[in-house]
Amino acid sequence: MRRALGLVLLVVTMASAQEMRRSGFDDMSPSTQAMQRDDAQNPAMLWVQDGAALWARAPSPSAPACAGCHGDARASMRGVAARYPAYDEALARPIDLAMRINRCRETRQGASRLAPDSQELLGLESYIALQSRGVPIEPPADARLLPWRERGEALYRERIGQLNLSCAQCHDERAGQRLGGGLIPQGHANGYPLYRLEWQGVGSLLRRIRNCMTGVRAQPLPAESPEFTALALYLAWRDRGMAMESPAVRP
Amino acid sequence: MARTLITAPATAKRGEVIELRTLIAHPMETGFRPGADGLLLPRNLITRFSCRYNDELVFSADLHAAMAANPYIAFFTTATESGTLSFRWEGDHGFSQTETVAISVS
Amino acid sequence: MNTALQRRELLQFGLAAGGLLLVRPVRATSFEMQSAIADYASGAPVKPGKVKFDIPPLVENGNGVPITISVDSPMTAAEHVTGIAVFNERNPQRDVVRFTLGPRAGRAVVSTRIRLATSQQLVAVARLSDGTFWSQGVDVLVTLAACLE
Numbered sequence: 001m002r003r004a005l006g007l008v009l010l011v012v013t014m015a016s017a018q019e020m021r022r023s024g025f026d027d028m029s030p031s032t033q034a035m036q037r038d039d040a041q042n043p044a045m046l047w048v049q050d051g052a053a054l055w056a057r058a059p060s061p062s063a064p065a066c067a068g069c070h071g072d073a074r075a076s077m078r079g080v081a082a083r084y085p086a087y088d089e090a091l092a093r094p095i096d097l098a099m100r101i102n103r104c105r106e107t108r109q110g111a112s113r114l115a116p117d118s119q120e121l122l123g124l125e126s127y128i129a130l131q132s133r134g135v136p137i138e139p140p141a142d143a144r145l146l147p148w149r150e151r152g153e154a155l156y157r158e159r160i161g162q163l164n165l166s167c168a169q170c171h172d173e174r175a176g177q178r179l180g181g182g183l184i185p186q187g188h189a190n191g192y193p194l195y196r197l198e199w200q201g202v203g204s205l206l207r208r209i210r211n212c213m214t215g216v217r218a219q220p221l222p223a224e225s226p227e228f229t230a231l232a233l234y235l236a237w238r239d240r241g242m243a244m245e246s247p248a249v250r251p
Numbered sequence: 252m253a254r255t256l257i258t259a260p261a262t263a264k265r266g267e268v269i270e271l272r273t274l275i276a277h278p279m280e281t282g283f284r285p286g287a288d289g290l291l292l293p294r295n296l297i298t299r300f301s302c303r304y305n306d307e308l309v310f311s312a313d314l315h316a317a318m319a320a321n322p323y324i325a326f327f328t329t330a331t332e333s334g335t336l337s338f339r340w341e342g343d344h345g346f347s348q349t350e351t352v353a354i355s356v357s
Numbered sequence: 358m359n360t361a362l363q364r365r366e367l368l369q370f371g372l373a374a375g376g377l378l379l380v381r382p383v384r385a386t387s388f389e390m391q392s393a394i395a396d397y398a399s400g401a402p403v404k405p406g407k408v409k410f411d412i413p414p415l416v417e418n419g420n421g422v423p424i425t426i427s428v429d430s431p432m433t434a435a436e437h438v439t440g441i442a443v444f445n446e447r448n449p450q451r452d453v454v455r456f457t458l459g460p461r462a463g464r465a466v467v468s469t470r471i472r473l474a475t476s477q478q479l480v481a482v483a484r485l486s487d488g489t490f491w492s493q494g495v496d497v498l499v500t501l502a503a504c505l506e
Contacts, residue, residue: 031413031423040258041423043321046276049254181500182417197418198501200278200320251417268463281472283449309461312469317445317453319421319470326456327464 021242022175024185024250032197036249044126044195044247047119047202051127054120059111066124069108077131082244085233087144094148094229098125098204116223122202126193129246136243137190139236148226152234155227161218182251189235191248202247205232253277255350257338262355263330271302271310272325275340275348281316297342300324305334314342330356387478393444393451394482398490403482407491408441410481419473419499428465428483428491438465440484447477460486473499 025033035041055073058065070076085094088103095103098116101124105111114121139145156167170179171187178184192205199207206228210220221228258272275297282294300322301311309328328336333356339349394403411425428438437460443453456467465483473479476499482492 029413029415029417032417035421035423040256040272041274041323041325043274043276043323043421045256046254046274046321049256197421200420272468281449304461307461309459311457312467313455313457315452315454316450317443317448317472319472323423323468323470325468326458327462327466329461329463331461 021188021239022186023188023190023242023245025191025245025248027183027185028249028251032249032251036191036245042195042247042249044193044202044249047123047126047193047195048130048247050119050123051125051130054124055127059105059109063109063111066104066109073128073131077128079132079135081129081132081246082135082137083140085145085229085236086140087142093226094145094233096205096229096232097128098206099224099229101125101128117204117207122193122204125204126202126247129193129244132244133246134243136241137236137239139233139240145233148230149233149237151227152230152232152237155231156234156238160213161216163216163218165216167212187235188239188242189232190239190242191245191250193246194248194250197249197251205235253340253348255338255340255348257350257352259336259352259354260330261353262357265330265332265356267330268327269330270325270327271336271338272323273300273338274321274323276321277340277342277346279314279316279318279320279322283316295343295346297322297340297346299339299341301339302326302328303337303339304328305332306337330354332356387446390444390446390451390478390480394480394492397442397444397455397482398484401488401490403490403492405492405494407485408481408483408493410479410493410495412479412495412497414496414498416473416497416499418501419475421470422473422497422499423468423470425466425468426481426483430465430483430485432460432463432465434460435486437462437486438483439486441465441467442482442484443471444480444482445473445477446479448472448474453479473497475499 025036039045055066058068081097084097088095098121101121102113106113159166170184175184175186189205193202195202206223209228209231213220254276256274260269263269277297278295279297280292280295282291284292286292296316297314299313302309310326312324314322333354335351336354337349337351341347407429409427412422416422426441428441430436430438438458440455440457442455444451445453453471454469458465476497478494478496480492480494482490484490
């Protein structure tokens with residue numbers, strides 16, 4: 001009886017912990033929220049437009065366009081972004097959506113890699129991520145991902161930089177408090193790529209994490225590094241069940 | 252050619268007041284901002300936006316550096332007749348772009 | 358520059374995001390802004406009224422601030438708004454944007470996004486077809502992200 005009660009309490013606590021999660025959207029002013037909600041106003045839709053054009057265009061006469069294999073992205077890409085980072089057999093490690101796009105380009109389209117946070121890569125990533133808007137984030141239940149996720153969590157809790165701060169200290173312990181006049185969000189990565197008012201443009205999770213790390217005076221993680229992907233994988237697990245908002249708007 | 256996004260109704264009733272919403276990708280570099288090397292980044296602004304309804308000017312705006320990047324302008328006009336709505340952005344360094352949208356008025 | 362002072366003022370205010378819009382009639386706080394408004398009105402008197410200036414009272418990032426300006430007018434050929442202009446106090450330049458409308462507008466409502474360098478007062482001025490000028494001023498608090506690139 002006691003054990004059953006204990007189990008009920010545990011489940012209830014875990015459930016309410018999940019419900020205590022706030023997307024960055026909830027922390028924004030109504031007018032910024034309106035900017036995200038309205039596709040006619042959301043500046044990220046300009047990047048999505050780019051992505052849609054790139055999706056349909058073959059990189060060379062002898063290679064297929066993304067559409068050549070994947071057809072209409074609105075059907076084929078639905079829910080895909082919500083399941084990244086995912087394990088890649090050939091590389092024997094998890095990769096994020098940006099790496100997946102580049103892998104496809106190199107191995108199946110005979111095209112060159114797109115640079116991280118380049119307009120083209122952000123366009124494709126935004127277009128693909130848009131097809132998962134509203135879909136709950138669900139990292140794959142792949143046992144091979146577990147050690148990577150644990151590494152990501154360790155990185156999330158590790159104090160870094162001259163300011164000697166960890167992600168957890170701001171985004172778990174002090175979310176809702178203020179840093180220099182700005183509200184500290186819980187730091188859910190459910191809207192990437194997103195239009196950040198600070199950037200006056202669209203950027204990726206990589207860009208944002210690198211900002212944060214520079215902010216605490218730490219050496220920022222390089223693009224495509226195993227550490228970054230491990231962290232992104234942990235963040236996806238931390239966000240599991242939350243709806244994707246890509247392409248979001250943030251202050 | 253900058254990316255643009257125009258939201259306008261394809262059809263309307265004669266006399267109906269319709270909303271037109273426009274978005275264009277442009278950095279709107281103010282000329283007041285220093286770059287990584289400390290030197291001011293050169294000014295690059297869209298300075299004028301205008302809307303013509305079958306060639307008649309129905310709305311315009313003179314933009315300054317205080318307009319946000321990727322300018323969004325939403326306004327209203329009366330649907331008078333079928334035809335073409337044309338939107339024109341002009342600015343520094345000879346920037347000029349026109350986009351058109353058809354409208355059917357019954 | 359003024360940022361540290363503004364932030365201290367902000368903390369003293371004890372902000373709560375809410376719908377409270379601080380509305381004040383145009384006053385002579387900034388000589389330059391008053392001159393810019395007078396220039397737009399060609400010296401005609403600018404009266405408070407008829408103009409509704411929608412802007413968030415607390416701005417999370419000054420790079421992209423959505424605004425909507427509505428002017429109370431029948432928008433007929435005889436009586437309509439011919440122009441709407443926005444002026445600021447503390448950006449490098451006073452002018453933000455000047456819209457030109459006509460009776461075909463149907464509704465004297467414009468929406469856009471602007472940049473604010475810091476917390477300041479803004480004024481929207483409407484020019485009517487009868488030659489009169491009307492305005493509304495707003496006070497805006499501007500914060501920014503703590504971690505910049």
